[in-house]
Amino acid sequence: MPTLDFDSFVLAAATDNLEAEPAAREDADAVEFRLDLATDPLDQLAAYDGELPLIVTNRATWEGGEADDEIRRLDTLEAAVDHEAVTAVDIECGALDGSIAAADTNRARQLRETARDAGIVVIASVHDFESTPSVDGLTELLKTASDEGDVGKLAVTAADRSDALAVLSATHRAAEAGWTVATMAMGAAGQHTRAVAPVYGSAIGYAPVDPEGATAPGQYDLATLRRLVDELQ
Numbered sequence: 001m002p003t004l005d006f007d008s009f010v011l012a013a014a015t016d017n018l019e020a021e022p023a024a025r026e027d028a029d030a031v032e033f034r035l036d037l038a039t040d041p042l043d044q045l046a047a048y049d050g051e052l053p054l055i056v057t058n059r060a061t062w063e064g065g066e067a068d069d070e071i072r073r074l075d076t077l078e079a080a081v082d083h084e085a086v087t088a089v090d091i092e093c094g095a096l097d098g099s100i101a102a103a104d105t106n107r108a109r110q111l112r113e114t115a116r117d118a119g120i121v122v123i124a125s126v127h128d129f130e131s132t133p134s135v136d137g138l139t140e141l142l143k144t145a146s147d148e149g150d151v152g153k154l155a156v157t158a159a160d161r162s163d164a165l166a167v168l169s170a171t172h173r174a175a176e177a178g179w180t181v182a183t184m185a186m187g188a189a190g191q192h193t194r195a196v197a198p199v200y201g202s203a204i205g206y207a208p209v210d211p212e213g214a215t216a217p218g219q220y221d222l223a224t225l226r227r228l229v230d231e232l233q
């Protein structure tokens with residue numbers, strides 16, 4: 001099973017069903033397994049014998065996902081990082097930096113250390129499903145996220161081209177500063193950033209394994225994102 005260091009771009013195929021992994025092999029470098037959307041996620045993991053390394057995500061409801069019990073959410077994530085196919089774990093930045101009052105910050109930090117001890121990359125993520133902050137605001141968020149994780153990930157919602165451009169500018173600034181980041185603007189106005197942000201240094205892109213199963217607004221299908229990224233790089 002290859003491990004990924006995120007020094008070069010990683011295309012993650014998102015799914016709630018690990019049995020679909022063979023369909024992603026041609027275009028993806030990894031699978032993002034969305035535990036919060038999956039049925040029996042730990043059983044699926046135990047049965048996983050696919051080729052692609054896994055990024056495990058158990059997205060909290062307070063960050064746009066479906067995992068609503070914070071203790072159970074982190075327990076499941078901790079059990080998941082034990083699997084040998086797991087190369088990275090996504091932990092919401094708000095759970096790590098204490099900015100979400102309800103989050104069990106200590107647990108999340110403990111999980112981060114457990115993951116690092118096991119050689120697993122920590123992706124500290126921030127999502128904004130409403131809007132796009134200013135370039136300075138985005139840069140600040142990327143700084144915090146990349147301080148908290150090995151990769152700082154930021155997905156915001158673009159209403160127009162200026163928002164999309166702000167995401168690209170902040171990505172460029174972050175890469176120039178030497179931070180490892182992953183960025184994208186969600187929504188139709190931001191769609192092209194999914195292909196273009198990697199040119200400015202974004203280390204991860206996401207597309208659904210099943211085109212009907214998008215995990216965020218504005219995602220391209222997997223083959224399209226692979227082709228666009230490869231052509232622009």
Ligand SMILES: O=C1C[C@@](O)(C(=O)O)C[C@@H](O)[C@@H]1O
Nearest residue numbers: 014057155184186206215216
């Ligand atoms: O954080 C991200 C990025 C994402 O929200 C996107 O916009 O493609 C998709 C999610 O599955 C993933 O966890």
